[in-house]
Amino acid sequence: MKYDVCVIGSGAGAGPVIYELSKEGYKVVVLEKGPWFKTEDFAKDEMVATRRSVYTPNLRDERHVLVKKEKDGKYWSKSTYSSGKDFWNGSAIGGSSNFMSAYFHRLKPVDFKLLSEFGPIEGANVTDWPISYEELEPYYAKTEKIVGVSGTVSKHSFLEPRSTPDFPYPPLAENIFAKWLDKGAERLNYELFPTPRGIISKQKDERQSCFYSNYCGSYGCSSDAKSSSRVALINDALATGNCTVLPNSKVYHLETDGKGRIVKANYYDHDGTRQAIEARIFVVAAQAVETSRLLLMSKNEEFPNGLANNAGQVGKNIVFSGGGVGSGQLFFDDLSEEDASQLNTPGLFINRASQQWYVIDDPDFGPRMKGGTIDFVSEHANGVTKAIRQKYDGSGNLVFGSDLKSKLKAYFTEQRKLKYEIFVDWLPNDKCFVELDDEVTDKWGDPVAKVWLGYHEHDLKVGRYIAEKAEALFKEIGMKHVSTGISGSVSPNLQAGGCRFGNDPQTSVLDKNCRAHEVDNLYVTDGSFMPTGGSVTYTFTIYANSFRVAESIIASLKSQA
Amino acid sequence: MKDQDWNISRKNFVRTMLLGGLALQLPWLQSCTDEHGFPIPANLDPLTKDQFVTLQHLLLILFPDDGNGPSAIDIHADQYILWVLNDPELDPNENNFIIEKLDLFQEKCAESLSMDFKSLSIAEQQDFVSTISREKWGKRWMSRLLTLIFEALLLDPSYGGNSEEVGWNWLAHNPGYPRPHDKIRYPNILSLKHEV
Numbered sequence: 053m054k055y056d057v058c059v060i061g062s063g064a065g066a067g068p069v070i071y072e073l074s075k076e077g078y079k080v081v082v083l084e085k086g087p088w089f090k091t092e093d094f095a096k097d098e099m100v101a102t103r104r105s106v107y108t109p110n111l112r113d114e115r116h117v118l119v120k121k122e123k124d125g126k127y128w129s130k131s132t133y134s135s136g137k138d139f140w141n142g143s144a145i146g147g148s149s150n151f152m153s154a155y156f157h158r159l160k161p162v163d164f165k166l167l168s169e170f171g172p173i174e175g176a177n178v179t180d181w182p183i184s185y186e187e188l189e190p191y192y193a194k195t196e197k198i199v200g201v202s203g204t205v206s207k208h209s210f211l212e213p214r215s216t217p218d219f220p221y222p223p224l225a226e227n228i229f230a231k232w233l234d235k236g237a238e239r240l241n242y243e244l245f246p247t248p249r250g251i252i253s254k255q256k257d258e259r260q261s262c263f264y265s266n267y268c269g270s271y272g273c274s275s276d277a278k279s280s281s282r283v284a285l286i287n288d289a290l291a292t293g294n295c296t297v298l299p300n301s302k303v304y305h306l307e308t309d310g311k312g313r314i315v316k317a318n319y320y321d322h323d324g325t326r327q328a329i330e331a332r333i334f335v336v337a338a339q340a341v342e343t344s345r346l347l348l349m350s351k352n353e354e355f356p357n358g359l360a361n362n363a364g365q366v367g368k369n370i371v372f373s374g375g376g377v378g379s380g381q382l383f384f385d386d387l388s389e390e391d392a393s394q395l396n397t398p399g400l401f402i403n404r405a406s407q408q409w410y411v412i413d414d415p416d417f418g419p420r421m422k423g424g425t426i427d428f429v430s431e432h433a434n435g436v437t438k439a440i441r442q443k444y445d446g447s448g449n450l451v452f453g454s455d456l457k458s459k460l461k462a463y464f465t466e467q468r469k470l471k472y473e474i475f476v477d478w479l480p481n482d483k484c485f486v487e488l489d490d491e492v493t494d495k496w497g498d499p500v501a502k503v504w505l506g507y508h509e510h511d512l513k514v515g516r517y518i519a520e521k522a523e524a525l526f527k528e529i530g531m532k533h534v535s536t537g538i539s540g541s542v543s544p545n546l547q548a549g550g551c552r553f554g555n556d557p558q559t560s561v562l563d564k565n566c567r568a569h570e571v572d573n574l575y576v577t578d579g580s581f582m583p584t585g586g587s588v589t590y591t592f593t594i595y596a597n598s599f600r601v602a603e604s605i606i607a608s609l610k611s612q613a
Numbered sequence: 614m615k616d617q618d619w620n621i622s623r624k625n626f627v628r629t630m631l632l633g634g635l636a637l638q639l640p641w642l643q644s645c646t647d648e649h650g651f652p653i654p655a656n657l658d659p660l661t662k663d664q665f666v667t668l669q670h671l672l673l674i675l676f677p678d679d680g681n682g683p684s685a686i687d688i689h690a691d692q693y694i695l696w697v698l699n700d701p702e703l704d705p706n707e708n709n710f711i712i713e714k715l716d717l718f719q720e721k722c723a724e725s726l727s728m729d730f731k732s733l734s735i736a737e738q739q740d741f742v743s744t745i746s747r748e749k750w751g752k753r754w755m756s757r758l759l760t761l762i763f764e765a766l767l768l769d770p771s772y773g774g775n776s777e778e779v780g781w782n783w784l785a786h787n788p789g790y791p792r793p794h795d796k797i798r799y800p801n802i803l804s805l806k807h808e809v
Contacts, residue, residue, distance in 0.1 A: 088807045092797075096789030099768050099799045106802055110702060133704075267789040274791055298809060398787045435767035435786045436760075443759050450746045450755055453739060454679045461681060464784035 058331035063147020065337035065578030067281030072602035086143030094272030146282025153269035154250030203248030264399030374511035375474035380531030424476035424587035507540030548579030
């Protein structure tokens with residue numbers, strides 16, 4: 053059978069395409085490397101969610117090679133199997149959107165024109181987007197409605213223009229800490245606002261409201277409140293009868309016809325047998341690193357450097373999210389019994405953010421420049437993870453015996469740790485890219501992605517500036533042991549770039565509609581298209597852009613008909 | 614271990630767990646206690662009895678019975694570690710590391726104190742553990758053991774540790790719901806299949 057559209061991957065970048073094309077009556081097949089977990093398969097089981105490779109591939113089977121920059125400026129390379137530093141995200145139907153924390157900030161108009169607004173930065177490949185915020189805005193609104201975003205619009209200096217007055221779902225219930233933050237912010241003249249979340253707060257069709265389980269990020273959702281691609285989009289696509297989903301199907305090569313068009317996606321099925329799917333249009337959304345890897349692996353005479361890579365741009369300018377994390381503690385002995393009890397109530401969200409410094413205009417700091425976002429969050433409830441952090445004393449010595457037990461008891465029962473996460477742009481640069489490794493292969497014998505993780509020092513400077521603001525707020529409300537770690541470390545769940553979109557085929561892989569310049573029937577709809585990442589998590593923008601591109605694909609199919 | 618052997622081994626492991634119901638309890642039914650009153654499982658593989666008893670003594674230094682919450686033995690950390698050592702899904706190098714360094718630990722004890730670790734007094738055991746924890750290999754090895762103790766303390770009791778939720782109760786830890794049931798518990802969830 054020849055399908056209309058073959059989608060590779062099933063996460064946030066794939067879901068809107070799958071949904072829109074299936075609803076439009078086109079025959080869609082989805083090839084997903086991971087298994088099919090359904091809602092009833094998810095429990096609050098720390099073993100499955102974080103202690104073993106269940107939602108991610110076993111590193112014995114599939115790994116990455118990471119090339120990192122050390123403090124001395126030198127780079128070293130190591131397989132994640134050797135280091136144990138897993139670089140995978142969720143690998144399943146619905147992708148990592150099943151396991152996201154779902155902080156759903158929109159990009160701002162300024163994010164679409166960083167080069168024009170702030171000029172070049174030496175050592176960074178900053179460029180403007182080929183579309184404006186206004187062109188993407190309707191699709192943010194569509195995502196809020198269809199995928200499901202909760203929150204309430206609150207005016208602040210960098211509130212982005214909206215076509216709808218408010219979010220379609222009211223804000224989630226909040227921990228008392230949010231109010232304490234608000235009071236402290238008022239004293240400091242800080243602008244805080246309720247964080248929009250890709251978690252619904254009231255029933256939508258078969259999806260139930262959030263039930264405040266206390267285990268959200270890294271866990272599959274048991275009420276379907278979390279707006280994963282699987283529950284929000286793919287389930288509806290399946291109901292049309294036009295969508296076929298093939299889990300455990302790993303695409304390893306896209307085959308072209310010698311005339312610049314893809315004719316087949318070659319994949320390994322669940323038994324490791326080689327299979328092929330034919331379609332009119334192919335959409336790759338395997339998450340940025342793996343998308344670049346697949347295109348680089350799809351070499352042939354037409355594309356000797358990899359599919360759509362005759363200009364040498366595939367895999368270049370990968371970006372992550374710059375910034376870091378800080379924390380502070382509140383001790384119950386310092387609070388009234390009632391306040392301590394409310395603070396310690398599990399499950400409720402903090403849901404406060406600040407974008408007051410989304411653009412930094414501070415002559416004492418330097419010329420006007422792009423800043424970022426602060427999200428205020430709880431420490432994750434994972435018990436084992438919290439315990440592991442108690443293993444060492446302040447000097448890095450191992451703590452054991454009764455001292456360790458006392459430390460554990462105090463940490464779990466006498467305080468609560470709250471955190472802030474700083475998001476700044478990860479400046480695209482020549483030392484952050486994906487290539488194929490020459491030696492290391494996966495269980496199928498294919499080369500793994502070698503990911504260069506070079507960062508720009510400017511990111512750390514901006515991160516520290518914003519972190520100081522967050523630290524000041526934590527101290528203002530009486531938190532103790534406030535500290536921040538800003539570094540060039542990578543969060544592998546926040547990846548974009550590698551197949552930039554743009555108007556120039558020599559400097560970009562995709563056109564403004566995310567169709568490959570060199571391959572007429574290839575679209576890329578995960579975060580790969582982003583030339584710059586903005587200073588927020590990417591998932592919301594990936595969903596919105598995928599809805600936008602879906603319209604373009606439908607138009608293309610209609611014109612072919 | 615060759616990859617092919619490993620694949621067969623992991624399939625057998627998952628099948629055993631599926632047939633056996635609860636992941637941990639059947640293979641490690643206790644058959645007796647040692648001279649210190651510690652429970653000794655019937656199947657100690659891949660450890661010898663001497664290795665296992667030494668491990669038990671070490672675990673009680675790392676996480677003692679001191680009146681403040683459960684001890685390592687109370688949470689079945691010893692049997693939990695045996696289960697981990699039998700898990701073919703885990704990196705065999707990591708599991709071999711635990712066993713090799715257990716042997717090294719015993720050798721070092723015999724060398725420096727001319728005695729078995731388990732025959733030392735509690736104070737002597739604490740001093741020796743403190744000494745070894747400052748060595749690079751010892752720190753890494755004991756850190757791994759502590760991680761496994763924490764897993765036994767705080768994971769769902771169906772994994773064999775945290776018996777009667779003693780760890781959760783001690784630390785007032787809220788585990789979240791729904792709790793895992795047999796089909797979706799590790800490693801059974803790895804072989805879960807839905808019709809396409």
